[in-house]
Amino acid sequence: MAKIGIYGSSFDPITNVHLWTASTVAHRCRLDQVIFLPCSSKRKDKRLHTTDEHRWNMMTLAIEGNDTFVADDYEMKQEAWKLSTYETLKHFKEKYPNDDIYFIMGADLLIDIGNRKWAYAEELVKENKFIVMARNGIDMLKAISKSPILRNNDDGGTFQLIDKGLAMEISSTYIRDELALGGEPRYLLPEVCYEYVKEHRLYTS
Template identity: 55%
Template sequence: MGKVGIFGSSFDPITDSHLFLAKTLADLCNFEYVIFVPCVSSRGDGKKMKASDEDRWNMIQLAIKDNPIFKADDFEMNAKAGIGKQYTYHTMEYFKEKYPDDEHYFIMGADILAEIDNQSVQPHQRWKFREELIKNNKFVVMSRDNIDMLKEISKSPILRKYHDGTRFHLVDKGISMEISSSYIRDEISMGRYPQYLMRDDVYDYIVTNEIYKHTTN
């Protein structure tokens, strides 16, 4: 049985920070591989991607091609999965079915941990299938924005209920996404090309296809 990290994000575009984070967590958590899972453009939360699904998928392929521990899966982009209806619970169930002999960990930041069962909003505004998700999966949670991860767990009845010492692998070594995708998009939209914040092939793809050239964050 191998340990697998499931790394979901918009990857709009994928940056060197995404790759650094994935490799660092693979080393820390002994992941056999990390799977990049780009979300679909028409997300249920209303957030719209600046690049098309096809372009984001192509950029991921270019970024990870030289590292054998990196994989990508288009489950959440696939219309057969139900555009706009995917939830993290279903994504994790998909990977457990696809790789039944592996142990799966969902990678997220402390800010996402705080959102799952946020007690300050109405229940219908919290994550769908949140208890099923927490009950049936394991997580790698990265420190972010000075959020106290243990405090966030203690504030949520659901997170607290399943916090048994193995559910959440809390990483407090200062790993963060210092290069934001939105920063890259903003720079390109203003005619500046931040070449050294992403793989050369990704940079060339963006320039050649004029992605983000006329977009704003």
């Protein structure tokens, strides 16, 4: 039985922090595989800044050569009505029926789920396991205890909290802003992705 982490994000673009986070989570949580899952441009809650094709190409370039990292375009292929984390995790549990599946997310998303801002929030928590990464200013234990959904569906193994040394705040937004305004974010994303961005003139104003 393998332990698999599902790491969903816009990856717009993928950054060195994404890669470092995935590597650190895999090491600390003893994951056999991390599946990088770029979200679809069809999602109504996301405002993306380049095409699915460019995001996918950069992500696959970034993880090439790491046997623990796998790219999956499941969400990109779904119709808009079927796009929810609950449906996505259901898919991966059916795809890997003999393995343990964990959804990797930041503590800010934990709060959103606890406040029922996600579709099927209660079913999502009740039926799945989560690896939650620290975010600056968020008390993860307090967030769980304050939410009836989170605290009443926590059997001790529902949430694996990673609260040491993972609150790095350099984001895709920061990189996009630098590129748009003529800044130099070269060493904040993989070199191959930086070259791809320059070649295709992505994120320029």
